[in-house]
Amino acid sequence: QKEVEQDPGPLSVPEGAIVSLNCTYSNSAFQYFMWYRQYSRKGPELLMYTYSSGNKEDGRFTAQVDKSSKYISLFIRDSQPSDSATYLCAMRLGGGYNKLIFGAGTRLAVHP
């Protein structure tokens, strides 16, 4: 079993839809959770960074963490064609341990 599970998709939605992306993990010691967006042939770009259960909002993006269920989500409201990319969840332990564990990445396509 992988430490972090993420459905690779692809996920295709119409413009304006609400997108829900999810990851589950097995190691309850993970404390910090990130979502990265990666466009084709580019490096990952940090979108959201959270370290506690609950919601964090930034513009059209909301990150949700449920540590009791070992489940994290990223919601994209009013999705745009420019949101078409691969979304990678990542997480790490605390205490200065900085190696990231990545999910497989979900490919998202938003069509006009």
Add this chain to the structure above:
Amino acid sequence: GAVVSQHPSWVICKSGTSVKIECRSLDFQATTMFWYRQFPKQSLMLMATSNEGSKATYEQGVEKDKFLINHASLTLSTLTVTSAHPEDSSFYICSARDPGTSDDTDTQYFGPGTRLTVL
């Protein structure tokens, strides 16, 4: 967010030659940098962790003599692929760790990647 650059963005070389890739943190000091490899439609695979002024720590299965890493300053790490072969063709991405002021702000920022093609 913080900016990390990589150079070159792409390189084509002949089999048997060595290729050096640079990773720079432009607006922060990175005591730790990471090197990843990514195959098409796959996630990032960590190759090694590079700490400034010390030897890199390689992940299991990564040949340290083939992938030489040097982290000579707080803003520069280099990856040299020695005696490259076609199977080394891949997308190589570095990241730089910005430790921030506490564990809660410790974040990695990624470079744009380098596409290596070995003929």
